[in-house]
Amino acid sequence: xxxxxxxxxxxxxxxxxxxxxxxxxxxxxxxxxxxxxxxxxxxxxxxxxxxxxxxxxxxxxxxxxxxxxxxxxxxxxxxxxxxxxxxxxxxxxxxxxxxxxxxxxxxxxxxxxxxxxxxxxxxxxxxxxxxxxxxxxxxxxxxxxxxxxxxxxxxxxxxxxxxxxxxxxxxxxxxxxxxxxxxxxxxxxxxxxxxxxxxxxxxxxxxxxxxxxxxxxxxxxxxxxxxxxxxxxxxxxxxxxxxxxxxxxxxxxxxxxxxxxxxxxxxxxxxxxxxxx
Numbered sequence: 001x002x003x004x005x006x007x008x009x010x011x012x013x014x015x016x017x018x019x020x021x022x023x024x025x026x027x028x029x030x031x032x033x034x035x036x037x038x039x040x041x042x043x044x045x046x047x048x049x050x051x052x053x054x055x056x057x058x059x060x061x062x063x064x065x066x067x068x069x070x071x072x073x074x075x076x077x078x079x080x081x082x083x084x085x086x087x088x089x090x091x092x093x094x095x096x097x098x099x100x101x102x103x104x105x106x107x108x109x110x111x112x113x114x115x116x117x118x119x120x121x122x123x124x125x126x127x128x129x130x131x132x133x134x135x136x137x138x139x140x141x142x143x144x145x146x147x148x149x150x151x152x153x154x155x156x157x158x159x160x161x162x163x164x165x166x167x168x169x170x171x172x173x174x175x176x177x178x179x180x181x182x183x184x185x186x187x188x189x190x191x192x193x194x195x196x197x198x199x200x201x202x203x204x205x206x207x208x209x210x211x212x213x214x215x216x217x218x219x220x221x222x223x224x225x226x227x228x229x230x231x232x233x234x235x236x237x238x239x240x241x242x243x244x245x246x247x248x249x250x251x252x253x254x255x256x257x258x259x260x261x262x263x264x265x266x267x268x269x270x271x272x273x274x275x276x277x
Contacts, residue, residue, distance in 0.1 A: 001185055001214070002034050005117040005175060012115040016043045016173050017187055020050045022057020032270060036062045040115035041071045042103065045187030046170040047079040048136065049091040056094050059101040072103040073112060073120055078169035081138040081148040084162055090136055092146040108171060111203040121172040121199040129229055130192030133217050137162040167191050174200045177275045180240070181208030188215045188247050194233050209239040210275060213267070215246030224255070231256050243267050 001016040015036075019025045029036070036058075044052055059066075074080075074093075083090040098105055106112060110122040126132070140158045141147050150158045157163060167190040175183045184200050186193060193216040201207055212234075218227055227249075234242060234256065242260055244253055245267040257264045267273075 001187075002029075002032070003118065003173070003175070003185065005115075007117055010116065012040045012117045013038045014041045014043060014115055014118060014173065015039050016185060017045055017051040018054035018058055020053040022054040022061065025054035025058055026061055028269065037065045037067070039066060039070060041073065041118075043073045043114060043120065043171070043173050044075075044079060044093070045172070046075065046167060046190065047081060047083060047093050047138075048188065049083075051187060052093050053091070056097045059097055059103075063101070066101065066103075068102060069104045070102075071106050071114070072098055073106045073108045073114060073171070075120075075123065075169035075171040076107055076109040077148050077152040078138070078157075079148075080146075081140060081153075082143070082146065083136045083138050083165065085136045092148075094146065096145055109169075114173060118173055118175050119203060121174065121196060121203060123168060124170060124172065124191040124195050124199045125202075126192070126195055127198050128192055128194040128233060130194055132166050132192070133190050135190075136165045138165045139163070165190075172196045172200060174204065176204055176206060177210055180275060181210035182206055183211045183213070183275055184209065186212065186214030186216065188217045190217055192230075193218070194230060194237070197237055209237055211241040211243060211273070212239050213241075213243040213245070213273065216244055216248040216252060218252040219247060219249040222249075224251070227252050227255055231259050235259050239263065241265055241273075243273065 003014045005012045080093045082092040108120045112120045139162045140150050140153045170191050173185045189196050243265045
């Protein structure tokens with residue numbers, strides 16, 4: 001996601017995640033005429049390859065074009081751990097590529113201001129009935145320069161083998177739109193979309209939610225009862241707009257539309273949403 005914000009004469013640009021391949025990311029940015037030299041910060045929501053796979057190629061293609069010491073936000077050391085999914089190895093975030101690109105690596109385990117206008121959630125507390133959805137497993141350790149440092153990880157996770165991923169490092173990116181409320185940008189929300197909203201509310205001190213945009217990871221084989229509970233809670237949150245994408249799932253979209261009506265908006269790659277005062 002590309003987020004552009006304005007406050008008076010100030011303009012800030014943030015890139016959130018990098019997609020699965022650099023070819024797709026660079027092609028889409030070219031079509032949308034997004035200039036990487038304008039970026040004021042980069043944010044990685046979590047350590048899944050389909051969200052950071054395009055990063056190395058993006059950094060290589062834009063060598064010398066990005067702002068010096070451009071902040072790169074991750075939710076903690078856990079983001080660098082090696083992961084696997086049901087099909088096998090799922091990669092690890094390339095720390096060396098980040099350092100070599102002269103980016104400023106920002107470990108945002110707690111809430112952090114991003115490019116003056118936005119803020120990250122920090123660690124997302126489990127306060128709702130949602131449970132961490134675990135399509136991957138993670139392993140602590142560094143092999144051939146890839147992985148997470150054992151001394152910076154919880155001892156309980158340092159087992160020397162793959163363990164279920166709790167996504168403790170996952171972060172959301174948020175804005176407060178004057179006169180409108182919170183705009184919460186999710187990515188996959190393995191920690192739960194409700195939990196992410198609640199964390200953004202707690203960090204900002206603002207309850208009103210204007211929009212929630214992104215993937216909610218509410219896919220089969222989750223049963224309707226789980227999905228309906230999430231939808232019911234979203235109805236109580238009462239956002240002005242709910243814009244599911246990526247991994248939200250058709251069943252969630254249908255049930256959400258039944259309950260929230262036209263507040264639920266279909267999104268697709270290249271769609272732009274503008275929120276103003």
